[in-house]
Amino acid sequence: MTCRRKSVRLIVVIPVGPGTNMEFVRDTINSVVCYTRESRRIVVVDNTGANACADLSDEYPDVDVVATPEVFGVNAELYLTGSRGYLHALARFDFDVLLRMDVDALIIGGGAEEEAYRLFSEDPSIGALGSYRVDCNMHPRDWKKVGEQVKLEARLAPLTWHSKAYGAYLLRRYFYKGNRGVWSYRRILANAIGNGYMLGEHFMGGAVFFSGECIRRLHEAGLLFRTDLRWSRLADDQLVSLLIRSIGMRIVDFCPDPMPMGLRWRGLPDSPENLVARGKKVIHSTKFWKDMNEKQIRKIFREQRALNHFQ
Numbered sequence: 001m002t003c004r005r006k007s008v009r010l011i012v013v014i015p016v017g018p019g020t021n022m023e024f025v026r027d028t029i030n031s032v033v034c035y036t037r038e039s040r041r042i043v044v045v046d047n048t049g050a051n052a053c054a055d056l057s058d059e060y061p062d063v064d065v066v067a068t069p070e071v072f073g074v075n076a077e078l079y080l081t082g083s084r085g086y087l088h089a090l091a092r093f094d095f096d097v098l099l100r101m102d103v104d105a106l107i108i109g110g111g112a113e114e115e116a117y118r119l120f121s122e123d124p125s126i127g128a129l130g131s132y133r134v135d136c137n138m139h140p141r142d143w144k145k146v147g148e149q150v151k152l153e154a155r156l157a158p159l160t161w162h163s164k165a166y167g168a169y170l171l172r173r174y175f176y177k178g179n180r181g182v183w184s185y186r187r188i189l190a191n192a193i194g195n196g197y198m199l200g201e202h203f204m205g206g207a208v209f210f211s212g213e214c215i216r217r218l219h220e221a222g223l224l225f226r227t228d229l230r231w232s233r234l235a236d237d238q239l240v241s242l243l244i245r246s247i248g249m250r251i252v253d254f255c256p257d258p259m260p261m262g263l264r265w266r267g268l269p270d271s272p273e274n275l276v277a278r279g280k281k282v283i284h285s286t287k288f289w290k291d292m293n294e295k296q297i298r299k300i301f302r303e304q305r306a307l308n309h310f311q
Contacts, residue, residue: 005091009039010113011098011212013085015078018048018071024286025053025103027298029060034305035107035281041093045085047072064088076229078236083225086215096120098210102284104294105207108301109281112260113209119252120211127214127249128241131204131263136255136280137270146238147200153232154189181228188223188246197245205237206263206284209254217247272300 012032016025025044032042042063046053049071057065066088072081082100089095097113097120116129134140189197218224223243232239241251255261262269262280268289269275275283286297 005094006041007039007094008041009096009117010036010041011089011093011095012036012040012042013045013082013089013098013100014042014103015045015047015081015085015100016053016103017081018050020048020052020103022052024294024298025056026059027302028101028103028106029056029063031107031301031305033060033062035110036113037110040113041089041095043085043088045081047081064092072230074235076232076234076236076239079239080225080227080230082236082240086224087219090215090219095212097212098215099207099282100205100210101207101282102205104286105282105284106286106298106301107282108276108304109260109279112281115260116209116211116254119254120213124211124213125248125250126211126252127217127244127247128203128208128210128251129254130208130251130261131255132201132251132253134253134256135204135264135269136257136259136262136278138256141204143198143200143202145200146202146234147198149233149238150189150199150242153234154186181226181231184226184228185232188242191247192242192245195245195248197242200238201245201251202238202241203251204263204265204284205235205240206265207261207282208237211249214244214247214249217249218243221247223247268297272297276304 014028029042040062044053044056044063044065046065046067051067053065056063066084068081068084072078089098097116099113119129120126229239244251255263257278260279260281262275262283264285267285267287268283271289287294289297
């Protein structure tokens with residue numbers, strides 16, 4: 001007997017890796033609970049290898065905890081961690097929008113998912129919204145280095161034991177799950193290029209909105225939790241961007257003012273006060289801002305939540 005899926009507006013997927021500060025995980029969950037409406041579900045993907053997140057579903061009625069079958073590492077293996085959360089959501093919920101956010105991301109204002117839903121509804125070709133061509137300070141993002149990595153991984157050059165450039169890398173690529181992953185990668189890349197993909201283009205993965213349709217189409221195309229792609233050195237956001245473009249969907253900026261996301265790869269893109277004043281609602285990364293550390297930054301936004309609880 002199959003269970004009936006529950007309809008919700010928003011799914012939030014939060015991957016948690018080994019050694020993560022669990023108080024920071026709770027703080028990030030609290031920000032989601034505070035600033036999103038009740039039509040939501042939070043999926044925490046426990047990749048700690050120690051069941052560190054197991055009690056969260058008891059603490060929070062809106063949280064599902066999904067453990068990974070093994071501890072996945074960095075680069076493309078992070079895509080496997082995220083995929084576990086997406087597949088869990090697809091099996092149990094009908095949803096319009098999915099927000100994937102790192103533990104060091106926070107929601108600091110209400111309504112971002114409604115803005116995302118409006119854009120997805122107006123243009124169904126949009127699969128993802130985030131920091132894409134520019135960041136929230138209008139600085140252009142550089143895809144050149146990632147594009148070179150994509151080209152490297154797509155080559156089928158003969159395996160040469162004496163090549164300093166390829167050596168162990170090609171050995172790992174050719175014999176991890178056999179050649180199947182290489183040919184899959186090349187086919188995915190060819191499809192993406194046919195859809196206008198620019199080598200290396202990608203959103204910044206600290207926080208990103210996906211349409212429900214995008215996640216469903218990735219699943220229908222067999223592009224979620226592809227273990228034969230785990231050899232890739234592309235980061236999660238770089239690989240998922242390639243997959244999205246391969247199914248003919250687009251990525252669009254959602255960061256320049258007055259848009260709601262304030263994202264930077266390392267540290268905050270602006271001071272906590274300015275991010276609030278600029279109307280930012282989803283931010284990354286809380287790890288630092290100038291001489292402020294993560295505990296201090298989180299304290300500022302925690303105090304703000306206490307004063308301005310979003311109903």
